[in-house]
Amino acid sequence: MKLKAPGLPPLPNVRLEVLDDLSPKGSSGFLRLRRRRFRAHYPDGSASEPFEYDEVDRRAIDAACMLAHYADARGVTYVYLRSCLRPPVALRDKARSPLPDEHDHGGLWELPAGLVEPGEQTPEGVVATAQRELLEELGFGVARSDLAPLGHSVFLSPGIVSERLFFFHVEVDPTQRRAPELDGSPLERFGEVIDVPLSDALAWCASGAIEDVKTEVGLRRFAERVARGRLAD
Numbered sequence: 086m087k088l089k090a091p092g093l094p095p096l097p098n099v100r101l102e103v104l105d106d107l108s109p110k111g112s113s114g115f116l117r118l119r120r121r122r123f124r125a126h127y128p129d130g131s132a133s134e135p136f137e138y139d140e141v142d143r144r145a146i147d148a149a150c151m152l153a154h155y156a157d158a159r160g161v162t163y164v165y166l167r168s169c170l171r172p173p174v175a176l177r178d179k180a181r182s183p184l185p186d187e188h189d190h191g192g193l194w195e196l197p198a199g200l201v202e203p204g205e206q207t208p209e210g211v212v213a214t215a216q217r218e219l220l221e222e223l224g225f226g227v228a229r230s231d232l233a234p235l236g237h238s239v240f241l242s243p244g245i246v247s248e249r250l251f252f253f254h255v256e257v258d259p260t261q262r263r264a265p266e267l268d269g270s271p272l273e274r275f276g277e278v279i280d281v282p283l284s285d286a287l288a289w290c291a292s293g294a295i296e297d298v299k300t301e302v303g304l305r306r307f308a309e310r311v312a313r314g315r316l317a318d
Contacts, residue, residue, distance in 0.1 A: 100126040104135055116143050141246045145200035149215040152196055152235060152254040152303045153223055154283070161282055162311055163259075164304065165223055166194045168277040169297075194279075194289070195297045196304070197222035198250070215253045223278055224263040231255050236306045241299060252303050254310075283308060 105122040119142045125133040153165045175191025199218030201211055212229045219225050219232075235252035242248070259280060267273045286304050289295040295304075 098128045102126060102132075107137065116141050118142075143246075145202050146247060147201040147206070147211070147238075147249045147251065148198050149201060149211055149218060149251045149253060150196050150198040150299050150303055151215050151219045151223075151232075152252070152307050153219065153225055153257045154254060154307065155257055155259055155280075163280045164283050164286055164307070165197070165257075165278060165280050166286065166295075166300070167197050167222055167279075169193050169195045170272045170276075172272075193297045194295050194300070196300045198299060201251075211251050212253070215251070215255075219255065221266045221268055222273075224265040225255075225257045225261065226263070227255050227257065235303060235310075239302065250299055252299075252306065254303075254307055283311065
């Protein structure tokens with residue numbers, strides 16, 4: 086269901102017809118390739134020639150992103166970030182980069198996030214995902230009722246994958262943080278958790294020091310709420 090927004094024109098009524106599923110058969114890894122042949126049908130009654138389109142799929146297609154925050158004795162708002170090692174970034178072909186001085190080893194500062202597993206694929210289940218991942222990745226145990234939505238869900242890379250990302254924020258007590266439980270992944274070992282002023286995190290987004298798009302979206306949405314005094318929403 087598309088939300089109606091005043092002033093936003095309706096989308097063109099272009100319909101996709103699936104002609105064939107050409108996806109590779111057999112077992113696959115965490116991600117799998119879906120290749121289909123389509124025909125597009127246009128508002129004027131015409132149709133395109135058949136064409137192939139590739140996308141990436143996985144069993145747990147959606148994810149939850151959590152912004153944990155608190156205010157110190159001076160009233161300064163702090164947020165939590167976690168270091169993440171991303172192999173696609175580490176192995177990115179620098180020879181194909183428009184940035185001549187690109188030299189990334191694959192580490193990014195991010196808001197914690199986790200996959201919505203089968204069995205959690207309901208509105209209530211997404212909140213359960215956020216609760217579980219907050220404990221695993223940051224070390225905070227919170228009640229589901231403490232987690233508040235942080236705007237609507239978004240598609241991060243709709244040209245490649247249909248992943249929908251759900252944002253939440255929650256106020257935490259920094260003295261109650263435990264060692265993160267983690268999920269056993271080799272990529273999570275030696276990960277760092279930091280709490281930083283929201284203003285610093287926003288400045289790092291502006292300077293390019295934070296490059297993860299979901300993190301910038303979450304931080305900017307939260308900053309808007311702080312500015313409007315709507316943290317209870």
